[in-house]
Structure formats: C-alpha cells, structure tokens
Amino acid sequence: MSKEQRWDADRALSLIRELAHLPGALLPILHALQDEFGYVDKAAVPLIADALNLSHAEVHGVISFYHDFRHTPAGKHVLKMCRAEACQSMGCDKTIRHVENRLGVRLGETTGDGGFTVDAVYCLGNCALSPAVMLDGKLYGRVSPEVAEFLIESAQRHS
Amino acid sequence: MSVKVYVPCDAATVSVGADAVAKAIAEQIATRRLGASLVRNGSRGMFWLEPLVEVETPQGRIAYGPVSVDAVAGLFDAGFLEGKPHALRLGPTEEIPFLKRQERLTFARCGITDPLSLSDYVSHGGYRGLEKALKLTPQAIVEEVTNSGLRGRGGAGFPTGIKWRTVLNAPAEQKYIVCNADEGDSGTYADRMIIEGDPFVLIEGMTIAGIAVGATSGYIYLRSEYPHAFRTLRRAIAIAYDKGYLGENVAGSGKRFDLDVRLGAGAYICGEETSLLESLEGKRGQIRFKPPLPAIEGLFGKPTVVNNVISLATVPIILDKGGEYYKNFGMGRSRGTLTIQLAGNIKHGGLVEKAFGLTLREAIYDFGGGTASGRPLRAVQVGGPLGAYFPESLLDTPLDYEAFIERKGMLGHGGIVVFDDTVDLARQARFAMEFCAVESCGKCTPCRVGSTRGVEVINRIIANENREQNLELLGDLCEVLMDGSLCALGGLIPFPVQSAIRHFPEDFQKPAPPPPASGSSKVQETQSWR
Numbered sequence: 299m300s301k302e303q304r305w306d307a308d309r310a311l312s313l314i315r316e317l318a319h320l321p322g323a324l325l326p327i328l329h330a331l332q333d334e335f336g337y338v339d340k341a342a343v344p345l346i347a348d349a350l351n352l353s354h355a356e357v358h359g360v361i362s363f364y365h366d367f368r369h370t371p372a373g374k375h376v377l378k379m380c381r382a383e384a385c386q387s388m389g390c391d392k393t394i395r396h397v398e399n400r401l402g403v404r405l406g407e408t409t410g411d412g413g414f415t416v417d418a419v420y421c422l423g424n425c426a427l428s429p430a431v432m433l434d435g436k437l438y439g440r441v442s443p444e445v446a447e448f449l450i451e452s453a454q455r456h457s
Numbered sequence: 458m459s460v461k462v463y464v465p466c467d468a469a470t471v472s473v474g475a476d477a478v479a480k481a482i483a484e485q486i487a488t489r490r491l492g493a494s495l496v497r498n499g500s501r502g503m504f505w506l507e508p509l510v511e512v513e514t515p516q517g518r519i520a521y522g523p524v525s526v527d528a529v530a531g532l533f534d535a536g537f538l539e540g541k542p543h544a545l546r547l548g549p550t551e552e553i554p555f556l557k558r559q560e561r562l563t564f565a566r567c568g569i570t571d572p573l574s575l576s577d578y579v580s581h582g583g584y585r586g587l588e589k590a591l592k593l594t595p596q597a598i599v600e601e602v603t604n605s606g607l608r609g610r611g612g613a614g615f616p617t618g619i620k621w622r623t624v625l626n627a628p629a630e631q632k633y634i635v636c637n638a639d640e641g642d643s644g645t646y647a648d649r650m651i652i653e654g655d656p657f658v659l660i661e662g663m664t665i666a667g668i669a670v671g672a673t674s675g676y677i678y679l680r681s682e683y684p685h686a687f688r689t690l691r692r693a694i695a696i697a698y699d700k701g702y703l704g705e706n707v708a709g710s711g712k713r714f715d716l717d718v719r720l721g722a723g724a725y726i727c728g729e730e731t732s733l734l735e736s737l738e739g740k741r742g743q744i745r746f747k748p749p750l751p752a753i754e755g756l757f758g759k760p761t762v763v764n765n766v767i768s769l770a771t772v773p774i775i776l777d778k779g780g781e782y783y784k785n786f787g788m789g790r791s792r793g794t795l796t797i798q799l800a801g802n803i804k805h806g807g808l809v810e811k812a813f814g815l816t817l818r819e820a821i822y823d824f825g826g827g828t829a830s831g832r833p834l835r836a837v838q839v840g841g842p843l844g845a846y847f848p849e850s851l852l853d854t855p856l857d858y859e860a861f862i863e864r865k866g867m868l869g870h871g872g873i874v875v876f877d878d879t880v881d882l883a884r885q886a887r888f889a890m891e892f893c894a895v896e897s898c899g900k901c902t903p904c905r906v907g908s909t910r911g912v913e914v915i916n917r918i919i920a921n922e923n924r925e926q927n928l929e930l931l932g933d934l935c936e937v938l939m940d941g942s943l944c945a946l947g948g949l950i951p952f953p954v955q956s957a958i959r960h961f962p963e964d965f966q967k968p969a970p971p972p973p974a975s976g977s978s979k980v981q982e983t984q985s986w987r
Contacts, residue, residue, distance in 0.1 A: 321757065322719070324739030329681075329720055350739070363741040363898075364722035366681055378682075382643030383838055386888070387801035387876045388829065420725060420842075420892065422682050423646040424469045425872065426504035426799060426806025435684050439472035439504075 305339045314342075318349045324360055328367055337368040373408040373415035375453045378432040381405075381418050384425035389442075393429050394418075396443035400450060413457065414450070460493040460538050462486075463511040463518070465568065467500035467653045468685035469646065474525065475508040481529040482510070493538055499654020501568035502808030503555050511550055514540035520547040555824055560786060561810045562794050563771045567654035572689060575696055578657040584702070586773030590665045591710045598669035599625055602772060604780030606792025611637055611728070611765030612840065612869040613945075614791075614858045617772075620762060623752035624670040627760035632672035634663050635737065635756055635763045638679040638686075639721050639728040642841025644800040644872030647808060648766035652679070652686040655770070656693035657702075660716060662769035664707055665776055666762055667714040676756070677718040678733050690718045725842075725896040729944050730763040732898060743898040744944045765870070767796055788814035791857045799825045801838075801874035811856075818852035821875060832877035836885075836961065840869025842892050843949035845956035846882060865959075867952060882961035887915040889953040893946060903938045904947025910934060911954070921969035928958070928965065 303309075313330045317323050327346055331338050338361055347357045361367045379394050394405065397416060401409050405418040424430035427439030433449050441449070464470075464479040479495060486493045501509060509522035510532075519540035521532060528545060535543040547553055561567075570577035578584070590598050603618025624632060636659065640648040652659060663675045679687055694716055697703040705713045724742045726732045731745035734756050755761025771793065775783045784792045791813035797820050799806045804826035811820075817837060821827070828834050836846045845866035847854070854860050861868040876885075890911030897904045911934055917927045935951035942948040958965060 322737050322739040325719065325722060325736065328722070356740075360739070360741055363743075364724050366722035380643075382892075383842060383885070383888070384644045384801040384872075384874045386885075387874055387880065419682060419723070420896070421641055421643045421645075423640060423649040424472050425644045425646055425801065425874070426803070427469055427473055427507075428801060430472065432682070437468050437472040437685065439469060 303335065305335055305341065307341060307345070309334065310339070310342050311345055314345055314349045323350060324352070324357070325364075328361060328364075332367060335371075337371045340369060371412075373412050374457055375413060375434055376415045376417065377449075378417045378419040378422070379405065380420065380422050380424075380428070380430045382421040384421070385429040388428035388440075390429035393431075393441055393443050393446050397446050397450070400447065413454070460491075461496050461513040462493055462538070463496050463498045463513070464508060465500045465654075466497035466572070467650060468683070469504055469650075470500050470507040470509070471685070473507050473523070477526045478508045478510065478524050478529060481526045485529055485533045489533060491533075491538065496571050498570060499567045499572050500650060501550065501556060502564070502650060503553065503805070504807045505805050506547065506553075509547075509550075510537075512537055512540055516540060516549065518550045520550040520553065521545040522547055555805060555807065555809075558824070559810050560794055560812055562774050562783065562786070563658070563767060563796060564651065564655070564808065564810045565774065566658065567651060570655065572654050572656055573692055573696065575657060575700055575702075578655070582777065583657055583773070584661055584708070586776035587661050587665055587668075587702075587708060589776045590668055591708065591712075595625055595669050595671060598665065598776065601780045602669070602775055605775045605783040606780075606787070606790070607768060607771060607775060607783065608791070608858065609765055610767035610771070610796070610870065612642075612867070614868070617764060617768050620752055620764070621666065621670050623750070624672070624760045624762050627753055629760050631674070631757075631759045632670055633756040633759055633761040634666045634670070634672045634675035634769075635730075635734065635751075635761055636663055636675065636677040636766055636769055637728060637730060637733055637763055638677050638683075638766045639733060640680060640683075640766070640870070641725040641728045642843075642870050642872050644838065644841060644874040645798050645870045646800075647796040647798055647871065649683050649686050650808060651766060651770050652683070653689050656689050657697065658770045658773055659690075659766060660693060660697050660703065662772035663716060664703070664714045665772050666764070666769060668707070668710075668712055670760075670762055672760075672762065673713045673715065675714065675716045676737055677716070678721060678727070678737055679718055680721045680727075681723055687718065687720060694718060724898075725892075726898040726944075726946060729946065731944075733763065734761065741898070743900045746943065767870075786812035788812070788855065788857055789859055791859070795856055795868075795871050797824075797856065798870075798872045799875070800872055802828045802830055802877050803873075803875045804829050813857050814855050816853050816855050817847070817873065820856065820873060821852065825873075825875070828875060828877045830877045830879075832879065834875060835878040835880050836876040836882060838874045838876070838885075838953065839872065840867035841872055842889060843867065843945060843952055844869050844872075845952045846885060846960060847956070848960040851960075865952070865956065867949065882957040882964040883915065883919050883967070886954045886957040887912060887919070889950055889957075890915060893950040897946060901941070901943040901947060903941035904943070904950075907934055907938045907942075907947065908950065911938075911950075915954075918965055919967075919969070924966070931958075
C-alpha cells in the first residue's frame with residue numbers, strides 16, 4: 299500500500315489521458331486511479347466524464363455499481379475476508395468474528411485510527427485451503443482466528 | 458550438472474508459504490555452494506501437500522511436502538537434492554495416487570513447466586494445436602471442435618463448436634473472442650490455476666478461436682480478486698507478442714490476433730456473459746436481454762465468442778490430437794474431461810481432471826479422502842452458489858451435466874464444496890438469498906427485490922414465526938424467481954434454497970434460537986450482514 303498518495307488532479311488527469319484511447323476505457327481508468335490514490339475521489343468524476351464524453355451520472359453509476367471502487371480512502375491496510383460457501387464450511391465466520399471484535403469494526407468498515415479496512419469478499423479462489431483472506435493484495439490460506447491475529451499483528455508492526 | 462528444484466508460484470501455494478520456502482531453498486543453495494537451480498512451476502493441484510517441492514533426479518521428479526521454511530535446512534542435510542529419504546518425502550510425484558489416477562488433458566503441463574517459459578511450453582507440446590489449425594480452413598477448425606463434443610465449462614454446458622459456427626457465419630468486419638475469467642463461484646479455482654500455471658495454453662486457445670471464426674481481437678476478462686493471475690497473464694501476453702505468437706503475423710501465418718487482459722471490479726454478476734460484455738465496454742455490469750445472442754451482437758455490438766477459460770484452454774489439445782481423441786473420454790452427452798475442484802471441508806482438497814462419469818462419492822472419498830474435520834459428511838454443494846445442496850444419499854450421482862439436471866442440481870464449473878455435520882442448511886439457504894441480494898445487478902425485479910424478501914422470509918422461518926406459512930411463501934417466491942428472472946443468478950438461486958428444504962427439512966424445523974444476549978449483538982449482525 300506504499301504507492302498511494304494524496305489526491306492530485308493533475309496526476310489523475312494524466313492517468314485518465316493515458317488510458318482514454320482504450321476501447322471500454324472506464325474500468326481501466328477507475329482501476330488506475332484507485333491504484334494510485336487508494337480510492338476514486340469525487341473530483342475525478344467530471345474529469346473522466348469529460349475525457350470519455352460521458353455524463354457525470356454514467357460515470358458515478360459505474361463507480362457505485364462495482365464493489366471494488368471506493369469513494370473515500372481505505373485504511374492503511376486492507377483485509378478482505380472471504381465469506382463464501384467453501385470458507386463457511388471451514389469456519390470463516392469464527393475468523394471474521396474474531397477480526398471484528400479485535401479491531402472493533404464490522405465488515406465494510408475502517409478502524410477509527412485508519413489502520414485497517416475490513417471487507418467481505420465472495421471467493422478468492424483458494425477454496426481447497428479455506429478459510430482464505432487477502433491482506434494488502436496478498437493471499438493467505440487456512441486462516442484460523444490465530445492466523446488472522448498473527449497477520450494483524452505483523453501488519454501493525456510494519457506500519 | 459545442475460539439479461532443478463521446483464517450488465510452485467501458484468497463488469494458493471503462496472498463500473501457505475511457497476514464496477518463503479523458495480527463498481529459504483535459494484539461500485541454502487547459495488550458502489552451501491550447490492549446483493542447483495530453482496524453478497517456480499505451477500501447482501500440481503494437491504493443495505493439502507502444498508508447498509510441494511520437487512527435485513529432478515535421474516529417477517524422475519521426487520516430491521516433498523508440505524514443506525515449511527523450518528524444514529528446508531533439514532531437507533538439504535538429508536540429501537533431498539539426490540531424492541534421498543526424509544519424513545516429508547512423498548516419492549515420485551507422478552506416482553502419488555491422487556495424481557496418478559487422473560486424466561490430465563487440459564492440465565497436461567500445469568505444475569510441470571515454468572508457466573512463463575515459452576520454450577518449456579513448446580517443448581511440452583505447446584503450440585502444436587495452433588500449427589495444425591493454421592493448416593485448416595476456418596470451417597474445418599470449427600468442425601474439429603464440434604466433433605470433440607466440447608461443451609462450455611463455465612457452467613452452462615453449451616456446445617462450443619455450435620457457438621463458434623454461429624460467429625463464423627455472422628458477417629462482420631470486426632469480431633471478438635472474449636474469455637470469461639470471472640471465476641466467481643465458491644469452490645472453484647481451475648481457471649486461476651491454469652492461468653497461473655500454464656497461461657500460454659489459454660493464449661493459444663484464444664488464438665485458434667480467433668483464426669477459426671475470423672476474429673482479430675481478443676479480451677480476457679479477469680476478476681480483480683486474482684491479482685496474481687493478472688500479473689502472470691500480462692507477462693505471458695507480452696512474451697507471446699515478443700515471440701511473434703500474437704500480433705499482426707501470428708506464428709508467421711500472416712493472420713492477425715491481438716489480445717488484452719482486463720480486470721473486473723468485484724461483481725459476481727459479471728460472470729454472466731452479457732454483463733461481462735457490458736463491463737468490458739466500460740458500463741455497469743447489468744445483464745442484456747437475449748436475443749440478440751452475443752454470437753450475433755456481442756462486444757461493441759459485434760459478433761463475439763464468449764467462452765470460459767477451461768473451454769478455451771482445452772482447444773489446443775483438441776486441435777493437436779483431434780476431436781475424436783477428446784470425444785473418447787466421458788459419458789453420454791458429456792464428452793472429454795471435467796476439471797473437478799475439491800473444496801471446503803475436505804481432507805485432500807485439489808484439482809482432479811478426469812473423464813466425465815466419476816461419481817461424487819468417488820471424487821470426495823477416493824480422491825478427497827472425506828472431510829477435513831474428520832466428522833461425518835452431511836451436505837455437498839456442487840456448481841457454486843447457484844448449485845443445489847445434495848445429501849449423502851445422492852453421492853452416487855455421476856459427474857455429468859444431464860445426471861445433475863435430473864436430480865435438480867447443476868454441475869456448473871465443477872466445484873465441489875463439502876460440509877460436515879455441523880452445517881445448518883437453513884442458514885445456508887439464507888446465505889444464498891443474501892448473496893443474491895448483494896450481487897444482483899438490479900435489472901429485473903424478481904432478483905433485485907425477491908432476494909431481499911427471501912432473506913426476510915428465511916429469517917422468520919428460522920425464528921419460528923408462522924413457520925408453515927412462511928415456508929409456503931418461500932416456495933412461491935422461489936417459483937417467481939425461477940420463472941421471472943432475466944438471467945441465471947435470479948433464475949437459479951432457488952436451487953440451493955429449495956434443495957436445502959427438500960433434502961434437509963429438519964434444519965427448518967428447529968426451535969427458534971434464543972434472542973441474542975446484550976453485548977453479543979455484533980455476532981448476530983455479522984451473520985445476516987447487509
């Protein structure tokens with residue numbers, strides 16, 4: 299998560315211009331903005347709309363449709379916890395409950411100190427090693443409450 | 458002579474420490490000044506043994522696993538570079554029964570080669586299918602695929618050759634090949650594995666498809682939950698361009714095929730082909746009415762082949778060995794092999810490629826070794842979140858599209874999720890509706906509103922409020938969803954719900970759970986989140 303930086307309209311515009319020529323450019327642009335800033339700032343909407351000749355509503359509609367895109371910055375660390383069936387069969391609910399209690403948030407929320415965002419996901423494709431989570435883009439398997447605790451502690455140590 | 462040591466780079470293996478093991482092995486090789494080199498291969502698909510380390514010896518590849526960082530020094534001390542005994546030694550990899558009993562056609566190279574080595578790919582039979590295809594007319598390529606009996610592996614099971622023929626016969630200046638790599642079903646990971654373990658086979662399959670139907674451009678729509686696969690694909694595509702297997706002159710044939718990979722953004726519905734096309738066009742992933750079929754009016758309104766990863770990755774071997782060869786595997790109208798993915802509460806989870814016709818019981822017990830928890834198996838969900846829950850009494854069902862439909866189930870993408878006797882099917886039914894509510898694209902009312910009403914009704918059933926009336930209401934609601942939804946999400950979500958009620962009625966008749974004590978409300982809310 300080191301790449302993220304503060305919202306910068308000039309930087310955003312140059313990213314948008316780099317990708318605007320692609321067929322179906324909107325998703326690649328939104329991904330590029332989120333990779334750069336950690337979220338898609340509301341101020342990006344008119345810039346994108348202008349570059350792609352779309353209405354503000356169309357751009358906003360796409361951002362809000364997809365679970366991935368955020369309107370506000372995420373926490374320093376993003377923990378995505380799978381709660382789909384294969385992970386359920388191996389007790390992901392227990393791990394999720396532990397993390398929620400440990401960090402004092404519920405799925406979909408960010409801790410008060412901005413340290414962690416915890417999100418629900420539906421399948422990380424690691425279903426033979428359930429429960430699975432993804433911490434800052436890295437996949438982990440067999441994540442019992444103890445392993446989750448270890449992951450949280452190591453993330454905190456490195457921040 | 459340099460000994461080769463293989464440590465997989467597949468995301469699942471990395472999730473249990475393969476990168477750290479690879480690093481530790483590299484350090485040992487360096488400090489001990491040994492003549493050995495490290496290769497990062499794909500996974501063999503035996504996940505309970507991961508990280509599975511292999512050593513190339515004169516007797517073939519010898520496997521050790523699961524290897525932890527702590528075990529690495531001891532392996533070197535024991536002489537594992539010569540394949541010598543150690544507590545983690547599993548013997549020759551190919552002799553491990555789980556692997557030996559498989560029929561690997563699509564996954565022939567996965568776990569054996571370095572995924573990003575084009576020379577490995579070619580020396581293991583890669584690009585032979587394309588070579589043959591380039592000598593055939595487009596009609597003959599389509600004929601070969603039709604004759605193989607290959608059906609869409611994404612879940613719908615539609616004959617691939619028929620789809621291709623429709624696109625071939627659709628006149629247009631521009632046509633597209635789109636690969637559906639939005640593998641969202643829980644319990645499935647075959648697409649991810651082949652992309653990370655043998656990406657060139659997908660690229661070759663898409664190239665053949667392009668040449669067959671006259672499409673010069675292709676897109677792989679990959680889910681964003683697979684960042685590791687995304688990196689592998691981008692590198693593989695760049696290598697294929699660099700070596701002349703993609704671009705304006707594919708393998709010197711004078712034919713053009715361009716390929717790009719695009720990321721989804723966390724929407725399950727984009728695995729539905731028309732939603733996927735909308736998303737690729739940069740729109741909300743809402744489904745389209747059919748007709749027109751994507752084969753006639755697909756991406757950007759042009760004729761488009763939309764195929765699943767495994768379907769496309771199976772095309773090269775069909776062209777190489779012939780449709781007849783492929784067709785000789787399988788049963789009934791399900792020809793060839795199925796990539797079964799054993800998942801969830803299973804002792805030996807992993808990928809089993811086997812001719813159609815193996816029974817669920819054989820897959821779960823002969824390959825999977827039963828539950829991971831050691832408790833009795835109670836339910837099995839096949840085909841992802843839209844698939845039915847089967848009880849033990851249906852385990853003799855053969856893995857075959859038609860056999861599953863007969864039993865009001867769905868084979869889908871071949872994922873098998875096992876549950877032990879701690880599962881509560883009323884909660885699973887509620888989850889199905891919850892999932893549908895979270896992931897509905899919102900276009901049609903039965904799915905958008907019906908899923909939320911479904912959660913509420915099941916909550917009342919669990920709380921024992923007018924239970925019999927609510928069960929009847931739920932039955933009606935399921936019928937409305939099945940009959941009135943535009944796509945498979947709303948249309949099939951009643952499968953898990955109704956199968957849970959049909960096969961596990963006792964779970965819907967339990968006494969109501971006590972109201973949550975103060976202070977533990979958070980737990981309750983988590984369980985019916987959103």
